Amino acid sequence: MRPFVSVEELGKSYGALSVFEEVGFTIDKGEFVCLIGHSGCGKSTILNVVAGLDRPSAGRVIVDGSQVRGPSLDRGVVFQSHALLPWLPALKNVAFAVRSRWPRWSDAQVVSQAQKYLDMVHLTGSEQKKPSELSGGMKQRVGIARAFAIQPKMLLLDEPFGALDALTRGVIQDELLQICAATRQTVLMITHDVDEAILLADRILLMSNGPRAGIAEVVENALPRGRTRQTIHRDPRYYALRNHLLDFLVTRSRRYRNGAGSEAARTTPTELLPEESVP
Amino acid sequence: MQLAPGIRAALASLLLLALVLGVWHLATLPKASRQNADADYAALMGSPRSSLPAPLQIAQAAWLQLKSPFRNGGLNDKGIAIHLAWSLGRVLLGFAIAMLVAVPLGFLIGSSPFAYRSLNPFIQVLKPISPLAWMPLALYTIQDSSACSIFVISICSAWPMLLNTAHGVGSVKREWLDVARTLEVSPWRKGFHLLLPAAAPTILTGMRISMGIAWLVIVAAEMLVGGTGIGYFVWNEWNNLSLANVIFAIAVIGLTGMLLDLGFAGLGRLVAWQE
Numbered sequence: 002m003r004p005f006v007s008v009e010e011l012g013k014s015y016g017a018l019s020v021f022e023e024v025g026f027t028i029d030k031g032e033f034v035c036l037i038g039h040s041g042c043g044k045s046t047i048l049n050v051v052a053g054l055d056r057p058s059a060g061r062v063i064v065d066g067s068q069v070r071g072p073s074l075d076r077g078v079v080f081q082s083h084a085l086l087p088w089l090p091a092l093k094n095v096a097f098a099v100r101s102r103w104p105r106w107s108d109a110q111v112v113s114q115a116q117k118y119l120d121m122v123h124l125t126g127s128e129q130k131k132p133s134e135l136s137g138g139m140k141q142r143v144g145i146a147r148a149f150a151i152q153p154k155m156l157l158l159d160e161p162f163g164a165l166d167a168l169t170r171g172v173i174q175d176e177l178l179q180i181c182a183a184t185r186q187t188v189l190m191i192t193h194d195v196d197e198a199i200l201l202a203d204r205i206l207l208m209s210n211g212p213r214a215g216i217a218e219v220v221e222n223a224l225p226r227g228r229t230r231q232t233i234h235r236d237p238r239y240y241a242l243r244n245h246l247l248d249f250l251v252t253r254s255r256r257y258r259n260g261a262g263s264e265a266a267r268t269t270p271t272e273l274l275p276e277e278s279v280p
Numbered sequence: 281m282q283l284a285p286g287i288r289a290a291l292a293s294l295l296l297l298a299l300v301l302g303v304w305h306l307a308t309l310p311k312a313s314r315q316n317a318d319a320d321y322a323a324l325m326g327s328p329r330s331s332l333p334a335p336l337q338i339a340q341a342a343w344l345q346l347k348s349p350f351r352n353g354g355l356n357d358k359g360i361a362i363h364l365a366w367s368l369g370r371v372l373l374g375f376a377i378a379m380l381v382a383v384p385l386g387f388l389i390g391s392s393p394f395a396y397r398s399l400n401p402f403i404q405v406l407k408p409i410s411p412l413a414w415m416p417l418a419l420y421t422i423q424d425s426s427a428c429s430i431f432v433i434s435i436c437s438a439w440p441m442l443l444n445t446a447h448g449v450g451s452v453k454r455e456w457l458d459v460a461r462t463l464e465v466s467p468w469r470k471g472f473h474l475l476l477p478a479a480a481p482t483i484l485t486g487m488r489i490s491m492g493i494a495w496l497v498i499v500a501a502e503m504l505v506g507g508t509g510i511g512y513f514v515w516n517e518w519n520n521l522s523l524a525n526v527i528f529a530i531a532v533i534g535l536t537g538m539l540l541d542l543g544f545a546g547l548g549r550l551v552a553w554q555e
Binding site for chain 1: 453455456458459461462463464465469473474477478480551553554555
C-alpha cells in the first residue's frame with residue numbers, strides 16, 4: 002500500500018550551510034509520528050515544509066498522492082506559540098478557521114461546528130473569552146480545536162506543549178490522545194519531550210544534531226495503542242524504550258553524522274522487543 | 281479624609297487654574313495713578329484697558345459670544361458656533377480625504393517592502409512641509425479658497441496615518457500570517473479580518489496624531505483664506521483689537537482640540553487588543 006505521507010530526500014540549506022539533508026520517512030494513514038531532536042536540527046523546518054509554509058532546498062513531500070506546493074486546508078497546523086488572533090474570543094478564533102474551510106456554510110453551522118470542537122477540548126463556558134484572558138493551556142486547547150475543526154486530512158503539531166507546565170501538559174496530552182483515537186487522525190508532531198513521544202506516538206523519528214542533520218533512527222513504539230498517562234510507566238517495556246531514546250539524545254545524536262541518512266533503517270532495538278523486555 | 285487620586289488631581293488642577301486666574305486678575309487691575317494728574321492728561325496717556333485684558337473682561341466677552349452662538353450678522357459678525365462648525369467641517373472633510381488615500385496606500389506600503397522602499401523618500405520629503413508653504417501653490421492651482429484649506433489639511437494630516445498604517449500592517453505577526461496561509465484565506469478576507477484588526481490600534485494612533493495636526497493646520501489656513509472658521513475669527517478679532525475675544529477663541533480652539541483627541545482615544549480603546 003502506498004504510504005499516506007511520503008517525505009523524500011528532503012534537504013534545507015542556507016547558502017553553504019546545510020541544516021539537514023536526505024531526510025526521508027513515511028507516515029501511514031491514521032498513524033501518529035513524533036519527530037525528536039535537539040534544537041537547531043531543523044525539525045520545525047521539516048514540519049513547515051510538510052505544511053507548505055516553507056520550501057525545501059531539495060527533495061519533495063507527497064501527501065495523499067499529490068506533491069505539497071504550498072499551505073492547504075488539508076493539513077491542519079497547531080503552532081508552537083498557539084498563534085491565536087488576540088482580538089477574537091475563543092469561539093470566533095475557531096469559527097474563523099471553520100469559515101475558511103466551508104465558506105458557504107450558514108453562520109449557525111459555523112458556530113455549531115466551532116462549539117463542537119471547543120467542547121471536545123473541554124473549553125465549554127470559555128467561548129467568549131479573549132486569548133489574553135485564557136491560561137497558556139487553554140490557549141493551546143483553542144489552537145488544537147481550531148486545527149481539528151477544519152477536519153484536515155492530517156495534523157501537524159509544532160512542539161504544541163513546549164511552553165506549558167508539566168501538569169497542564171499531561172492533561173492536554175490525554176485530551177489529544179482521546180481526540181486522535183476518536184477521529185483517527187494522521188499526525189506528525191515535533192517534540193523534544195521523550196515521555197510525550199512515548200505516550201503519543203506509534204513511531205518515533207530520531208534526528209541527529211545539525212548541521213547536516215538527518216534522521217538517525219526510526220523507533221517503533223513497542224507499547225501498543227491505548228496507552229494512558231496513568232498506566233504507561235508501569236509497563237515493563239516503558240523504561241527500556243525511554244532509556245533508548247534518552248541515550249540517543251544524550252550521546253548518539255552527537256556522534257551520528259549524516260551520510261547514512263537513507264540507510265536509517267527501521268530500528269527496533271533488541272532490548273525493546275516485547276519478549277526480551279521482561280526481566 | 282482620603283480622597284480618590286483622580287479627585288485629588290482634579291482638585292489640584294482647579295486650584296492651579298484659580299491661582300493663575302487670580303495672579304492674572306491682580307496683574308491686570310487698573311493701576312492707581314501715582315501722581316494725581318488731571319483727567320485730560322490721563323486720557324492723553326491712553327486708557328489702561330489697552331493692555332492685556334483681565335479675566336473678567338474675557339469672561340464678559342465669552343458670555344457675549346456664547347449668548348448668541350448662531351447669530352449671523354454678516355462677514356464681521358458671525359456666532360462662534362458658526363465659525364466652529366465651518367472649521368470642524370473643513371477639518372473632517374480634509375481628514376476624511378486624507379484617510380481614504382492614506383490608509384489603503386499604507387496597506388500597500390506595509391505589505392510590500394518594495395513599495396515601502398520606493399515610496400519612502402517621497403514620504404520623508406513631503407512630511408515635514410509646513411501647511412503654510414503649501415498654501416500659495418494650492419491657491420494658485422485650486423483657486424477656490426475653501427477647497428484650498430481642505431487640501432492643505434489633507435496633505436498635512438495624511439502622513440501619520442500613512443506611516444502608522446504601513447507600520448501596523450508591516451509588523452503583523454508572522455505566525456498570524458502563517459495561520460491565514462494554512463487556512464487558505466483569500467486576500468480580501470485576510471485584509472479585512474486579519475491585517476485590519478491586527479493593525480487597527482496602530483492605525484488609530486496615527487489617526488489621532490493626524491487629527492491633532494489637522495486641527496493645528498485649520499487655524500493657520502483659515503487666517504490666510506478668510507471668510508469663515510475659527511482661524512478667521514481669531515484674525516478678525518485681532519483686527520478689531522478685541523484681545524478678549526482672541527483669548528476666548530484660543531480657549532475654544534484648545535477645548536475643541538482636546539475633545540477631538542479624546543474622541544480618537546476612545547475609538548482607539550474600542551479596537552485595542554491585548555496579547
